[in-house]
Amino acid sequence: MKRNTEQDRVYSDPREQIDKFVFDQQVARVFPDMIGRSVPGYDSVINLSGVLAAQYVQPDTLCYDLGCSLGATSLAIRNGIRVPGCRIIAVDNSPAMLEQAAKRLPAADGATPIDFVCADITRMTFQNTSMVTLNFTLQFIPLEERSALLQRIQAGLRPGGILILSEKIRFEDPEEEQLQIEMHHAFKRANGYNDLEISQKRSALENVLIPESLARHQSRLKQAGFRRADLWFQCFNFVSLVARK
Numbered sequence: 001m002k003r004n005t006e007q008d009r010v011y012s013d014p015r016e017q018i019d020k021f022v023f024d025q026q027v028a029r030v031f032p033d034m035i036g037r038s039v040p041g042y043d044s045v046i047n048l049s050g051v052l053a054a055q056y057v058q059p060d061t062l063c064y065d066l067g068c069s070l071g072a073t074s075l076a077i078r079n080g081i082r083v084p085g086c087r088i089i090a091v092d093n094s095p096a097m098l099e100q101a102a103k104r105l106p107a108a109d110g111a112t113p114i115d116f117v118c119a120d121i122t123r124m125t126f127q128n129t130s131m132v133t134l135n136f137t138l139q140f141i142p143l144e145e146r147s148a149l150l151q152r153i154q155a156g157l158r159p160g161g162i163l164i165l166s167e168k169i170r171f172e173d174p175e176e177e178q179l180q181i182e183m184h185h186a187f188k189r190a191n192g193y194n195d196l197e198i199s200q201k202r203s204a205l206e207n208v209l210i211p212e213s214l215a216r217h218q219s220r221l222k223q224a225g226f227r228r229a230d231l232w233f234q235c236f237n238f239v240s241l242v243a244r245k
């Protein structure tokens with residue numbers, strides 16, 4: 001996605017008190033810059049979601065992009081789809097995000113249509129789908145709601161359909177966890193964030209972005225009825241899995 005937005009300075013001034021991280025207008029305005037400078041491998045995961053769309057999206061089916069933010073994944077999927085009769089349902093519960101997403105992705109002649117829906121993805125059901133993306137979204141869903149969401153996604157998938165699950169993960173081995181976090185912070189510093197920005201945002205994300213281990217994700221996907229849950233991408237503590245029905 002083009003980074004034609006402002007630079008992210010959300011956590012650059014010292015704060016007396018750090019409130020919980022929210023996807024409000026201030027974040028939506030700088031989001032492409034923020035996520036690109038914060039998530040190692042973000043551009044690759046988004047672009048490759050388009051490659052997976054070309055391979056796995058079936059004719060006359062729906063694609064759900066859950067937690068679509070400004071629509072970067074939806075755009076990649078739209079560019080990737082090679083079959084007729086599809087629709088992309090791009091869902092987010094942040095009105096600020098959706099408003100800008102709709103502006104950035106106007107309908108295009110002959111392209112797969114994208115419907116923008118403001119909804120809580122834990123309250124939805126899914127139908128006739130061949131591809132679902134949860135690109136860095138499940139990590140914001142309360143732990144106790146994650147299984148039911150994945151079960152509903154699995155139930156709505158057609159045979160051969162896929163879920164792409166991209167997440168920040170934690171590591172069981174404390175030394176590896178420390179190393180991965182250190183490397184992630186080095187990535188942020190290399191992208192121009194200073195130590196104050198890194199530490200204030202880290203506090204804001206506490207108990208909001210809740211990472212789990214790769215093993216936990218894989219076992220939950222299997223419990224939800226997926227036949228396979230395979231790692232296809234990793235950069236430091238950020239991974240992407242492809243789960244197949």
Ligand SMILES: Nc1ncnc2c1ncn2[C@@H]1O[C@H](C[S@+](CC[C@H]([NH3+])C(=O)[O-])CC(=O)[O-])[C@@H](O)[C@H]1O
Nearest residue numbers: 023067068069072073092093094120121135136140
């Ligand atoms: N319950 C919920 N229902 C709907 N949306 C939600 C919910 N909880 C959080 N969100 C939304 O999930 C998105 C997560 S960002 C996804 C990036 C995108 N996938 C991208 O490919 O650029 C990842 C990040 O910021 O690290 C935000 O827009 C939230 O409003």
Ligand SMILES: O=C(O)C(=O)Cc1ccccc1
Nearest residue numbers: 034035038039168201205209
């Ligand atoms: O910034 C971080 O530390 C993250 O883990 C990723 C992120 C990116 C954008 C919004 C919230 C979290």
